[in-house]
Amino acid sequence: MNILASLRTRAARVAAAALLGAGIGIAAHAQPAAPARDAATALPGDSVYRLAAALTDQNGRNFRLDERRGRPMLVSMFYTSCQFVCPMLIESIRDVEQQLSPAEREHVGVLLVSIDPEHDTVAVLKRTSDQRAGDPARWTLARTDAASVRKLAAVLGIQYRALGNGEFNHTTAILLLDPQGRIVARSSKLGGAEPGFVQRVRAAARAAPSGA
Amino acid sequence: MSLLRLARAVLACATALAACSPEPTPAPPATTTARYIDIPAGAITSALASDATPGPAAVAAFSLRETPVTQGEFARFVAAHPEWRRDRVPKVFASDGYLRSWPTPDRPAAGADERAPVTDVSWFAAQAFCESEGARLPSWLEWEYVAAADAKQRDARADPEWLARILGWYARPATEALPAVGGAANVYGVRDVHGVVWEWVDDFASLLVEGDSRTGDDPDKLKFCGAGAINLKGRENYAVLMRIALLSSLDAADGTGSLGFRCARSSQHQEQP
Numbered sequence: 001m002n003i004l005a006s007l008r009t010r011a012a013r014v015a016a017a018a019l020l021g022a023g024i025g026i027a028a029h030a031q032p033a034a035p036a037r038d039a040a041t042a043l044p045g046d047s048v049y050r051l052a053a054a055l056t057d058q059n060g061r062n063f064r065l066d067e068r069r070g071r072p073m074l075v076s077m078f079y080t081s082c083q084f085v086c087p088m089l090i091e092s093i094r095d096v097e098q099q100l101s102p103a104e105r106e107h108v109g110v111l112l113v114s115i116d117p118e119h120d121t122v123a124v125l126k127r128t129s130d131q132r133a134g135d136p137a138r139w140t141l142a143r144t145d146a147a148s149v150r151k152l153a154a155v156l157g158i159q160y161r162a163l164g165n166g167e168f169n170h171t172t173a174i175l176l177l178d179p180q181g182r183i184v185a186r187s188s189k190l191g192g193a194e195p196g197f198v199q200r201v202r203a204a205a206r207a208a209p210s211g212a
Numbered sequence: 213m214s215l216l217r218l219a220r221a222v223l224a225c226a227t228a229l230a231a232c233s234p235e236p237t238p239a240p241p242a243t244t245t246a247r248y249i250d251i252p253a254g255a256i257t258s259a260l261a262s263d264a265t266p267g268p269a270a271v272a273a274f275s276l277r278e279t280p281v282t283q284g285e286f287a288r289f290v291a292a293h294p295e296w297r298r299d300r301v302p303k304v305f306a307s308d309g310y311l312r313s314w315p316t317p318d319r320p321a322a323g324a325d326e327r328a329p330v331t332d333v334s335w336f337a338a339q340a341f342c343e344s345e346g347a348r349l350p351s352w353l354e355w356e357y358v359a360a361a362d363a364k365q366r367d368a369r370a371d372p373e374w375l376a377r378i379l380g381w382y383a384r385p386a387t388e389a390l391p392a393v394g395g396a397a398n399v400y401g402v403r404d405v406h407g408v409v410w411e412w413v414d415d416f417a418s419l420l421v422e423g424d425s426r427t428g429d430d431p432d433k434l435k436f437c438g439a440g441a442i443n444l445k446g447r448e449n450y451a452v453l454m455r456i457a458l459l460s461s462l463d464a465a466d467g468t469g470s471l472g473f474r475c476a477r478s479s480q481h482q483e484q485p
Contacts, residue, residue, distance in 0.1 A: 012421060045303035147339075147348065150414060154464035155304055161418035167420075 038183050042180075043069070048155045049181035053148040055113065058125040058141045065152070066181070072204035073109045073177045077149075077158050077167055079116035080128045090132050094175070095193040096201055097134055108201060108206035110139040113152055115160045115168055117143045156183070172186060176201055180192045232416060246285070248275040248477055249401045254366065255442035256357045257465045259452045260419060271357045276350060277474035279393035279403050280411065281341060284326030284331065286311075287319045289341050296337055307465045327392035328335040329409045329472040335464040340413045342475035349414040350476035352459075354450060369449060378406050378451040406451075409472035416459040 043049055049066035056062050074093055078086040090112070097105055112133070114120035125141040133139045144152065153160055153170075160170030176185040176197070184204065187197035255268035290296050290311075298310045299317040312332050315321050333341075335349075342348050350358075362368035369375070395404045405411075458471070 043302075046304070047304060050304045051300040147343075151336065151339065151464075154417060157463070159418045163417065 044180050044182060047181035048177055048183065050073070051151055051155050052144050053152055054140040055144045056122060058122065058129040058136070062120045068109060068111060069181055070179050071107055071109055071208050072140050072179060072201070073111055074157065075111045075113070075162065075175045075177055076173065076199065077113050077115050077153060077156065077170065079114050080120050080124050081166060082168070083118065087132060089174070092190045092193065093174060096198055097198035099193050099198040100202060100205060103200055105138070107205040108138065110134060112139070112141050113149070114141070114143045115149050115153065115170055117146060117149060119166075176204060178204060238425065247278040248347070250275050250279050250479075251354070251358060251400055254321050254357065256353065256360060257454065258353060258356055259449050260352065263397055269353055273479040274354055275477045275479065276354070276358055276402055277347070277476070279470045280409055280474045282327050282393055283330045284318045284322060286330035286341065289344055290318060292334040293340065293344065296340060301337070305465060306334040307463075307468070309467055310337065313469070314384070325389065327394065328390040329393055329404070331390065331409060331469050331472050332467040333473065334467050335412050335416060335462070338473040341473075345475055347475035348475070349412055349473060349479045352413045352415050352419055354411050354476055355411065358398070358400060359452070361397055361400060363396060366399055375451055382451070382454060407466050410455060410458055410470055410472065412473040413459065416462065417464065419456045419460050420455055445465055447473070
């Protein structure tokens with residue numbers, strides 16, 4: 001269920017209607033899916049990993065986003081100075097993990113990327129990782145440059161906005177990516193795992209090649 | 213679709229605006245390196261404001277492209293970066309309408325005006341183009357700051373004529389192709405902010421973010437992590453709010469026939485916001 005997208009669309013529609021009255025309509029290109037055009041690489045055209053952003057994890061190790069391909073991933077964006085919802089976001093991902101069997105859990109990686117690279121240094125990420133995150137063998141807390149933050153948020157459909165006081169508003173979506181980086185499910189529920197979403201994660205974990 | 217109507221409306225009134233400009237200024241050269249205009253630091257009472265940051269928002273000094281990116285400029289970019297051809301670009305970066313007015317994947321129609329603004333470009337493609345100029349897309353606030361100007365003053369938004377002109381552009385139906393860039397300059401020397409195309413901004417997706425997550429009681433309020441809601445201010449400012457409505461309805465891989473872009477650069481010694 002793409003709750004956030006529908007909310008955003010609704011908000012835009014309401015705004016557009018209010019502003020435009022019965023006048024000019026505004027719409028984006030609504031295009032049917034087309035076959036993947038790019039045979040040069042194995043990554044599908046709708047893969048998030050097409051954005052080969054350079055990231056740094058909580059241990060200071062540099063990696064490219066597309067290095068995460070090969071197994072299903074739970075991906076979200078956060079910032080560590082956030083007092084309330086971001087800890088819940090991390091908890092929610094842990095809730096999802098708790099619903100999986102240990103064997104299933106092994107196959108699912110977690111990637112949380114900061115929307116606040118200015119403050120979320122490697123040291124800060126490391127501290128958050130130690131205090132709150134799950135098994136560091138599967139969980140990655142990462143930072144990247146400001147331009148890549150914006151692009152990653154765009155491919156993931158996560159909205160965020162700096163409020164000018166060090167805080168951000170951002171959508172709390174957890175995305176499930178398949179091993180090729182395609183978005184296959186999305187959850188916006190905090191505080192307890194969404195059963196439908198857990199099912200999708202479980203199915204992805206079971207479909208993952210062993211040893212991934 | 214309605215978009216086409218909008219696009220046509222855009223161009224007809226652009227023509228009209230150019231015609232009634234008091235002092236038509238000479239157009240910039242077609243193929244030389246793009247000009248960026250220095251925009252001094254200042255403050256603007258944005259149509260978007262948040263509880264957390266009421267009052268005027270500070271805008272750091274930056275520079276802004278004098279004109280929107282043209283068809284010809286974008287064709288040269290695609291030639292130099294063929295991964296942005298419409299037959300090669302990954303779907304995640306550009307939906308199927310990308311550059312759809314071009315008869316072939318590599319260039320606009322022969323005989324089409326090379327100096328007309330490029331449209332049907334996704335946010336990702338616009339970003340990539342700007343990066344190729346050592347630039348980026350402007351933030352909403354930067355764009356709004358410059359868009360508030362008219363030919364004589366930096367903030368003309370209280371002037372009914374400023375609003376009337378823009379609304380006139382929005383409303384007028386048209387049937388011709390988009391005009392070339394290079395209309396009358398505003399007080400900064402920036403051209404075509406109003407009257408030709410709508411423009412991508414860096415933070416387009418977040419303009420209508422709202423909701424307050426300081427309390428945890430309402431599940432709807434948990435959509436956002438952070439303190440403070442964003443409210444629309446200056447409701448009388450239809451002209452600007454319409455831009456926000458359009459941009460907020462788009463995904464980053466979308467484009468429309470009336471939506472172009474221009475690029476910005478942070479001034480030296482300043483971190484990009």
